[in-house]
Amino acid sequence: MNSEKLIAPSILTADFSNLAQQIRYLELGGADWIHCDVMDGKFVPNITFGPVVIKAIRKVTTLPIDAHLMIFTPDAFLEDFAEAGASSLTVHQEAVIHLNRTLTRIRELGLMTGVSIIPSTPVSTLLEVIEIVDLVLIMSVNPGFGGQNFIPNSIRRINELAELREKYKLNFLIEIDGGITINNIQEISSAGCNVFVIGNSIFGKDNITAATVELKNLLR
Secondary structure (H helix, E strand, C coil): CCCCCEEEEEHHHCCHHHHHHHHHHHHHCCCCCEEEEEEECCCCCCECCCHHHHHHHHHHCCCCEEEEEECCCHHHHHHHHHHHCCCEEEEECCCCCCHHHHHHHHHHCCCEEEEEECCCCCHHHHCCCHHHCCEEEEECCCCCCCCCCCCCCHHHHHHHHHHHHHHCCCCCEEEEECCCCCCCHHHHHHCCCCEEEECHHHHCCCCHHHHHHHHHHCCC
16 A cells, blocks of 8 residues: 655645745645646636646746646647646546546656546546556545535545555555545545645645645644
């Protein structure tokens, strides 16, 4: 079982007028990755940003940039995100027809390879690709907006995925995104989660650095 515990603040709810400074606050708090939610207004009901913003983030931090592509036809943009400086690319099982080919291409680009599923998609649908991914992202809210509450049965889904990882002797990271707070992060961690994507519980606080430190300490 992979025992890494990483905090990946999501900039979805950050102050974009002061993004470089906010990322600096995350670094001071010990953030491990910067999570970028890329939305196209089609796969999810919101539009955010693309490779240009990732390129700008890469200029102000050396932290890994975790790009979560909540978009249809991500294949058309994989090279663009790689060139912009993304460290990992996660695509959605529900949005990609030829998932094995897409994941293989991400690996060919030299990036960490990720696949994500929304709350209504069974974990079992990933069986045919979990051997070729570096991380699996479980959405614990319905994607599209920040500030939503954690869906409780996400714990069961993490458990199920952790059991598959152990059964097949794999080492992929389990990532969780949505509704994570100081009140549930330890239970989520105990279920087998490795990477915690956190938005409002960091950027919704007066002190971004202190909020990051507090959440990291709960994982020790």
